[in-house]
Amino acid sequence: MSLDKSFEPKAIESRWYPYWEEHGYFRAGFDPSRKNPYCILMPPPNVTGTLHMGHGFNQTIMDILVRWRRMSGDNVLLQPGTDHAGIATQIVVERQLEREGLTRYDLGREKFLERVWQWKEYSGGTITRQMRRLGTSADWTRERFTMDEGMSRVVRDVFVRLYREGLIYRGKRLVNWDPKLRTAVSDLEVSAEEEEGFLWSLLYPFADGPIDGQRGVVVATTRPETLFGDVAVMVHPEDPRYQGLIGKEVILPLVGRRIPIIADAAVDPSFGTGCVKVTPAHDANDYAVAQRHGLPLINIFRLDAHLNDQVPEPYRGLDRFVAREKAVAELQAQGLLVEVKPHKMMVPRGERTGVVLEPMLTDQWFVATTKPGADGKSLAQKALEVVEDGSIRFFPDNWVNTYRQWLVNIQDWCISRQLWWGHQIPAWYADEDPAENRRFWVAHDEAQARALAAAEGYTGPLTRDADVLDTWFSSALWPFSTLDWTPEYPAKSNPALDLYLPSSVLVTGFDIIFFWVARMVMMTTHVTGKIPFKHVYVHGLIRDAEGQKMSKSKGNVLDPIDLIDGIDLESLIQKRTTGLMNPKQAASIVERTRKEFPNGIPAFGADALRFTFASLASPGRDLKFDLGRCEGYRNFCNKLWNATRFVLMNVGENLPETPAAPEALGFAERWIVSRLQRVEAEAQRHLTDYRFDLYAKALYEFVWDEYCDWYLELAKVRLAQGDEAVRHATRRTLIRVLEAVLRLLHPVIPFITEELWQHVAPVAGRKVSDSIMVAPYPVAEPGRLDEAAEREMALFQAITRAVRGLRAEMKLNPGERVPLAVALGEAADEALAATIAGFVPYLQALARLTEVRTLARLPEDALAPVAAVETLQLMLDVPIDAAKERERLAKEIERLRAEIAKAKKKLENPSFVERAPAEVVAQERERIERFSATLAQLEPQLARIERHLAGG
Incomplete structure (x- = not known):
């Protein structure tokens, strides 16, 4: 079988991946004669997603490691799987329904979930097919999906266990609330960007009349529509402007309710007037203040961010931003609007919907991360200890500080989401109880819940909690759920769990160290008693060539499959602009794409792309x-x-x-x-x-x-x-x-x-x-190392490069063969002469020489340029135009002296040496050494030619 004349990536990729998979080379190893177990858990991508550059990079790094260890004789498992991605997947299906003029509520929960499962079955294999295109050697026979029955059973088992241990509870807390999705979202799904807004200064009149000639206090706020939920006005305890007002009361504008003036160090005296409103049901900082001061919590929003019945009747049912305009107009009419000025502020928006999020006080389920368990240690404490004692190591190790900082400052984890797609919370409520005080029972299934309720004397109807679990909850169980863990572990186990927990290394981006890495450590150490993985390799994020984040809005997204197969210009433009609503933005992306890829993107093949990803994998964020x-x-x-x-x-x-x-x-x-x-x-x-x-x-x-x-x-x-x-x-x-x-x-x-x-x-x-x-x-x-041969080759390479340099310096035709004279020096020994003699046939071929003559020293009247290599002097024996050579050498010497002077001037400047990066300073020193060495060769040559021209 002969080798094809040219490399055609597509042909060999389509041939070899099926061959590997069919022959079982990706299967997990369970051979007791092999040396070590080596396992990597694939971070589960969105089941209905497609491969992006971050995925491609991550997959490549993982696959390099497992292929290396498989070849090294280890038992190997690259554990694949996908995530149900609750919010992302539900949004896709809801948008499909919108195009049909329907909502999920029109279908009802059961029918809606049927549609989601249909969509999952239709698109669910796209990303795994793309992973195969990249060469990912995962054991696809063990592929897991976070909502498979086996995985769902683990989720229920862990939830019930943690609840019974007092580490999961239900409570009313502030959460990030997406009014469009009508669900709590995690911090990772919040996109906070600086936006132009306003700072309104409002007058809150004193409740018992003017004080010292003042009608009231002026409060600065960026959200006047939330004043209906105000329960206090707050100043800094050491602010001299307000010392005599602490403890007084003011009248809440538009409402007429009396609220106190309190003092708290949380106030920044330099912000606005130094006097702020306290709205604990709609601001995280104010919520903490309310807890410290025992203030009430007044929720003024419905779940769709319209105002509820806690506000004056004219505002009820209004959208929050409509209510803002109405409130500002009424405040102005009453003479309570003191000032309005432009103000830049960070606005939290839902990453998937783009709407402004609300801090919302709602009933949610939480994991208690700092509460001591039965062993006296909290989940967070155990997760810290296994990193502090070196059981889990980070690469690069500076990420330990980030991990530690997050865990030290951790809050209880909100794990409930008001969605329909996901793991439904295994809690059942007593229908006959009052809405605000319903009893509930957490159980593995409804039958068990009924038994628990009956044991407490309740035999009426039960309704299951409608919420589902945060996707990160099931992902946090990934290290052991994928290995078919059961609650009977370790008494009851299986070969995969015994061999591959803990896994060897987790490959992940720095942006989810807390959201995924820390939570896997917390859950796995608590539930199984083992660490989830030994090493965490943290890599940066893939950006474009200018360092910009890749995003559809910027038009700089690259698809790994397009880089593998190639894509023509028009198809690339269509791909980048599909779904964009803004014509101006689309036009800009079209222009950028035409300029950047006038001929489209050529097919590079999977190997070239993988090699590129590997070469990028240096420590750093970007x-x-x-x-x-x-x-x-x-x-x-x-x-x-x-x-x-x-x-x-x-x-x-x-x-x-x-x-x-x-x-x-x-x-x-x-x-x-x-x-x-x-x-x-x-x-x-x-x-x-x-x-x-x-x-x-x-x-x-x-x-x-x-x-x-x-x-x-x-x-x-x-x-x-x-x-x-x-x-x-x-x-x-x-x-x-x-x-x-x-x-x-x-x-x-x-x-x-x-x-x-x-x-x-x-x-x-x-x-x-x-x-x-x-x-x-x-x-x-090591026994095959040959330092003598390496020294000999280094000499040969130096001579060859020097001869090529002389040819270039003399502008010889590349095909022209010329003789070379090598001066060995007066003190040269026979070994050196023999070495040079051995080089002759190779020098003739690689440096285009007719012959190589060796002599003790070069003739004193020789005019050709000379190169020095160690103790040798090399000269091409060709005729020289002395006048032209003098002119050329003089110009080159002048240039080198100027470059040396310029570099020295920089290094003599203390400011440059102290402030410039170390590598820049080192580069200048290296330039001086290099230019000086060349100068040392050229000056004698010029002197020789000048003597010749002078007749000396």
């Missing part, structure tokens, strides 16, 4: 994705493909297995084998340290720079000029190094390496497996 990198790594794949074709053509299909004779191995063979040991060690170290960027860099440079650009070129000379023993040694080295390189590269570029390995492995004498996926990952052999 990872800038540049399409140019994809092109560079596609070129790398082409280079690897062509190198393999060259090797196979020159080695043949029946390479004798006879080892190479030691004396037939030249310095090039010994060098490339030694370098292979070093890069094998580097690959292992970088993967162990989660430095995928350094792993990618090390392999790229070895393959492109050392194997292809140097060794293949030297091998051509040996194959053309050597005897049979030399040719055999060269062929064996070519194929054996290439085969190892393919295994080194497989975790990051799996498709091309499998295709090439199938051709290379039999020739290399490796016939131990049917796929590179289960071939052993290369391990360095």
